[in-house]
Amino acid sequence: MAVPVVLFHRLAQREYQAARRWYAQRSPQAARRFQDEVERAVQGIASRPDQEPL
Template sequence: MPGLSVVFHPAAVEEAQAARQWYAARSQSAADSFLAELDRGIEAVSLAPERWPLFVHDTRRYLFQRFPFQLVYRVVKDSVQVVALAHGRRRPGYWKLR
């Protein structure tokens, strides 16, 4: 069953690229694992966007299992809008104005 389309805020794309580059500089295996976990998160929120509880400003968050990141997203009509790929231990709430 196809899920909702997933649209990334441009800043969330930059955050994903920066995180991948950071992991790749240390270990290509870690970078590959990070991207695989990101893909799992995207698929999960696409298929069941309301599975995760409300967070702040009508957003929800999907917590990564192996990395200190979270997909912060909101459901808008027939799509999921990822507003941030936020590091769980840095600058909480920086993305709230997106």
């Protein structure tokens, strides 16, 4: 079974990018952890779209 693609509203994408830049300015490690957490959440939503709150 194919994993569904998760699409983001353009404003949500901008907000994510701004938040990642904010973290990166303070700590590259924090920016990586932030990105990893977002990716983990998105993968969870993609693998179980009916079980994750939106």
